[in-house]
Amino acid sequence: MHRLAQRGLAIASTIALLAAAAGCSGDDGSGPGGASVPGVTDTEVVVGTHMPLTGPASAGYSKIAPATKAYFDYVNANGGVHGRKITYKIMDDGYNPANTQQVVRQLVLQDKVFAILNGLGTPTHTGVLDFLKSNRVPDLFVASGSRSWDQPDKYPGTFGFNPDYTVEGKILANYAKRDLAGQKVCFLGQDDDFGRDSLAGVEKVLGAGAVAVKQTYVTSNTNVAPQIGAFKAAGCQVVVLATVPGFTALSVGTAARLGFKPQWLVSNVGADHPTLAKQLGAAAPLLEGMVGTNYLPMQNDTANPWIQLFTKVNKEHNGDAPFDGNTVYGMSVGYLFVQTLLAAGKNLTREKVIQAVQKGGFQGPGLVPLRFSEKDHSGYGGQRLSRVSGGVQTYFGPAYETDEADGAVNEYTATPAAPPANGVPTVS
Numbered sequence: 001m002h003r004l005a006q007r008g009l010a011i012a013s014t015i016a017l018l019a020a021a022a023g024c025s026g027d028d029g030s031g032p033g034g035a036s037v038p039g040v041t042d043t044e045v046v047v048g049t050h051m052p053l054t055g056p057a058s059a060g061y062s063k064i065a066p067a068t069k070a071y072f073d074y075v076n077a078n079g080g081v082h083g084r085k086i087t088y089k090i091m092d093d094g095y096n097p098a099n100t101q102q103v104v105r106q107l108v109l110q111d112k113v114f115a116i117l118n119g120l121g122t123p124t125h126t127g128v129l130d131f132l133k134s135n136r137v138p139d140l141f142v143a144s145g146s147r148s149w150d151q152p153d154k155y156p157g158t159f160g161f162n163p164d165y166t167v168e169g170k171i172l173a174n175y176a177k178r179d180l181a182g183q184k185v186c187f188l189g190q191d192d193d194f195g196r197d198s199l200a201g202v203e204k205v206l207g208a209g210a211v212a213v214k215q216t217y218v219t220s221n222t223n224v225a226p227q228i229g230a231f232k233a234a235g236c237q238v239v240v241l242a243t244v245p246g247f248t249a250l251s252v253g254t255a256a257r258l259g260f261k262p263q264w265l266v267s268n269v270g271a272d273h274p275t276l277a278k279q280l281g282a283a284a285p286l287l288e289g290m291v292g293t294n295y296l297p298m299q300n301d302t303a304n305p306w307i308q309l310f311t312k313v314n315k316e317h318n319g320d321a322p323f324d325g326n327t328v329y330g331m332s333v334g335y336l337f338v339q340t341l342l343a344a345g346k347n348l349t350r351e352k353v354i355q356a357v358q359k360g361g362f363q364g365p366g367l368v369p370l371r372f373s374e375k376d377h378s379g380y381g382g383q384r385l386s387r388v389s390g391g392v393q394t395y396f397g398p399a400y401e402t403d404e405a406d407g408a409v410n411e412y413t414a415t416p417a418a419p420p421a422n423g424v425p426t427v428s
Contacts, residue, residue, distance in 0.1 A: 037114065037348060037349050037350065038112040038113065038114055038137075038350075039111075039112055039113045039114030039115070040084075040114050040348050040349075041084075042083065042084070043083065043084055043085060044084055044085050044086075044087055045081070045084045045085075045086055045087070045114050045341065045348065046087045046089065046111065046112070046113050046114055047086065047087070047088055047089070047113050047114055047115045047116070047117045047337070048088070048089040048090070048091065048104075048107035048108075048111060048113040048115075048116055048117070049065055049068075049088070049089070049090055049091065049116060049117050049118050049119050049120070050091050050092075050093040050099075050100050050103050050104055050107075050116075050119045050120065050121075050124065050125075050128075051064060051065045051090055051091070051092060051093065051119075051120050051143075052092070052093060052094055052095035052120060052121065052124075053065075053090070053092035053094075054092055054094050055093075055094035055095045055096065056095055056219040056220070056222070056244070056246055057095035057120075057121065057219065057244045057245075057246065058094075058095070059244075059245045059246045059249070059275060059278075059279055060245045060272055060275035060324065060325075060326045061120060061143075061244070061245070061326060063321065063322075063324070063326040063327055063330065064118070064120065064143065064326050064329055064330040064333075065088070065090040065118070065330060066090070066318060066321070066330070067310075067314070067318060067321075067326065067327040067328075067329070067330025067331050067334070068088060068117070068118065068330040068331065068333050068334040068337075069088045069090065069317075069318075069334075070313050070314060070316075070317035070318035070330075070331065070334075071310075071313055071317075071330070071331040071334030071335060071338075072086040072087075072088050072334055072338075073317040074313045074316065074317050074423065074424075075334075075338055075424055077317075078422060078423075078424050081338055081341040081342055082341070082342070082345070082346040082348070083346075084341075084348075086337075086338075086341075088117070089107060089111055089113060091103035091104075091106065091107060093121075093124055095120075095121055095123075095124060095219060096124070097123050097124050097126075097127045099124075100119070100121070100124040100125065100127055100128055101127050101128055101131070104116065104119070104128045104131065104132070105131065108131070108132070108135050108137055109135075113137070114138070114348075114350065114353075115137060115138035115139070115140050115350070115353065116128075116132060116137055116138070116139050116140065117140050117141060117333070117337055118140070118141050118142065118143045118161065118330075118333045119139070119142055119143065120142075120143035120144065121143070121144055122144045122145075122146045122148075122190070122192050122193045122194045123192045123193075125142050125143075125144060125146075125149075126146070126148055126193070129148070129155055129158060132157065132158070133155055133156075133157060133158070136157065136350060137157065137350070138157050138350050138353050138354055139155070139157050139158040139159070140159055140337065140340070140353075140357065141159055141160065141161035141333055141336060141337065141379065142158065142159070142160050142161060142162075143161060143162065143329075143333075144160070144162060144194070145160065145162035145163055145164045145165040145167075145168060145194070145197070145269070145379075146160075146164065146165065146193040146194065146197060147164050147165070147166060147193070147197055147378070147404055148193060149377060149378065149379075150164065150376065150377045150378040150404075151377070152358075152374065152375060152376070152377045155377075156354065157350075157354055158377060159357050159372065159377045159378075159379070160377060160378045160379040161333060161336070161379040161380070162268070162269075162295075162379055162380065163268070163295055163368070163378075163379065163380045163381065163382060163383050164197065164378050164379075164404050165193070165194055165197035165198040165201060165242065165267070166197045166198070166200050166201035166204070166404040167201060167381065167382065167383070167401075167402055167403065167404055168198060168201060168267055168268065168293055168383055169197070169198040169199065169200060169201020169202040169203075169204070169205075169240070169242070170201040170202070170204055170205050170402050170409055171201075171293060171382065171383050171385070171400050171402065171409055172201075172202065172240055172265045172267075172291075172293060173185075173201065173202040173203075173204070173205035173206045173240070174205050174400070174409040175265065175291065175385055176205075176206065176238055176240070176265060177205055177206060180237075180238050180263060183237040183238050183263070184212045184234070184235055184236050184237045184238065185202075185206060185210060185211055185212060185236070185237075185238045185239075185240065186211065186212050186213040186214070186215070186231045186234065186236035186238070186239050186240070186262075187199055187202060187211050187213070187214045187215065187239070187240045187242070188215045188216070188217065188224070188227055188228075188231075188239060188240070188241050188242070188243065188251060189214075189215075189216055189217075189241075189242035189243070190216065190217060190218075190219070190242055190243060190244065190247070191216040191217060191218050194242055194269070195216055195242045197404075198240070198242035198267060199211070199214065199242070201404070202240055204406060205409070211240075212234055212236060213230055213231055213234045213236060215227035215230060215231070217243070217247055219244070219246075219247070222246075222247075222250060224247065224250050224251055224254050225254050225257075225258070227251075228251060228254045228255050228258055228260060229258060231255075231260065231262065232255075232258055232259075232260040236262055237262055237263065238262055238263045238265060239251075239255075239262045239263070239264055239265070240265045240266075241264060241265070241266045241267060241270060242267045242269070242270075243266070243267065243269070243270040244269060244270050245269075245270045245272060245275045245276060245279065246279065247270065248266055248270035248271065248276055249276050249279035249280050251264075252264065252276070252280065252283075252286050252287060252290075253280060253283055253286065256283065256286050263289065263291070264289075264290045264291065265291050265292075266290060266291070266292045266293075267292075267293065268292060268293045268294050268295065268383060271290070271292025271293065271294070271386070272292075272299075272324055272325035272326060272393075273287060273290075273292075273325075273388055273392075273393035274299065274322070274324035274325070275324055275325070275326065277391075284391070285391070287388050288388055288389070288390075288391070289387065289388060289389070290387070290388045291385060291386070291387050292385070292386045292387075292388075292393070293383040293384065293385055293386065294325065294367075294383060294384060294386055294395070295366055295367050295368050295380045295382065295383045295384065295399075296325070296328050296329060296332050296365050296366060296367065297328060297365055297367070297416075298325075298386065298393065298394060298395060299323055299324050299325050299327065299328050300392065300393065300394075305418050305419050306328075306332075306365040306416075306419055307328070309419050309423045310323075310327065310328055310331045311323060312423070313331060313423070314327055314331075328365070332364060332365045332366070335364050335365065335419075335425065336362060336364055336370075338424070338425055339362050339364065339425045340353060340356050340357055340362075341353070342425060342426070342427050343356035343359065343362075343427070344356040357372050357377075358372060358373060358374045358377075359372075359373075360372040360373050363416075363417035364417065364425075365416065365419075366380050366416065367382075367383075367384050367399045367412075367416055368380050368381055368382035368383065368384070368399050368400075368401050368412050369381050369382070369401065369412070369414070378404075381401045381402075381403075382399055382400050382401030382402060382412050383399065383400060384397070384398070384399040384400065385397050385400075398411040398412065398413065399411070399412040399413075400412060
């Protein structure tokens with residue numbers, strides 16, 4: 001019996017060691033016996049991300065994580081959050097799902113990050129959902145509008161940020177139905193959930209038979225002449241683009257080369273005018289009249305207090321990099337994460353951070369509401385339309401909110417919150 005007891009103790013000890021080595025954690029995010037939380041000390045919290053700093057989606061998107069880090073550096077310079085400085089580890093995955101899995105494993109298993117924040121891309125992030133779940137790593141504010149992030153029962157630690165693509169598709173289609181009635185509508189989307197969810201939203205408003213020609217692209221093939229040629233041949237008058245910036249620019253440039261001039265309606269994913277103008281160079285005037293969507297303050301609205309704050313942060317902590325919608329996006333993510341850390345409390349655990357997001361109630365730069373709750377892990381719930389006129393991108397009309405189901409597209413009239421005086425959120 002004595003030997004059996006010893007063996008039992010040895011087995012128990014081995015299991016405990018294996019669990020610790022595998023990064024297993026208790027429900028509160030701490031290790032067995034109340035061990036320290038991964039990525040958290042009394043003076044620091046370490047989070048990581050995967051971003052396309054290179055590759056087919058790097059145009060514009062490579063600026064997001066540096067902008068987030070700049071906002072964290074600004075907060076750190078103002079005392080941090082509950083006495084902790086935020087360290088942001090940014091890994092380049094080149095918008096390649098295989099690379100994403102590699103760098104996320106490194107962040108979790110080697111770098112021991114507290115959470116993954118704003119990992120970018122539908123095809124890339126989809127491949128790490130189960131890994132992050134099994135390691136109980138908070139998966140916060142994914143940089144994509146896929147509905148995959150809004151599965152609280154299946155992925156309780158994953159939360160979106162962008163309005164989901166079906167919501168966006170409905171808002172763009174609502175504009176086409178109301179302002180471009182009778183015109184032939186066609187669609188080009190990325191060959192993954194991004195494109196499929198966007199098309200689903202368009203068809204919810206216009207009807208499945210109303211989209212005359214539907215085309216897809218893959219990011220590994222930069223020739224979109226066959227797709228654009230099909231639109232021209234069919235006499236498409238309105239083309240909805242569910243495209244990353246590089247492929248928005250390719251589509252517009254290819255259309256001009258083929259003598260095809262539709263009304264472009266573009267997803268917020270690929271509608272940032274400064275990014276597109278840089279891609280097109282001398283051909284930037286081709287963007288005139290482009291209608292897009294967004295849900296954050298416009299980068300050129302210098303009277304907006306959020307833009308004033310983010311411009312200051314950009315100058316002080318981001319090397320005064322060219323300021324565009326990607327900069328605004330990255331800093332908005334940083335602001336929301338700081339709010340989340342504050343709400344989670346000084347005794348920071350993974351479970352508490354998830355509970356803080358689910359509790360919701362966050363207000364920030366957004367023009368539409370954040371929808372976080374225990375049953376809703378999607379991010380922003382609507383958008384506003386923009387148009388390029390005279391080489392300047394500006395909003396027009398009201399903001400709209402809707403759902404990813406069959407709900408109506410309604411105007412959203414609440415006034416956005418103003419930033420705190422020093423630009424750093426406080427516990428409400």
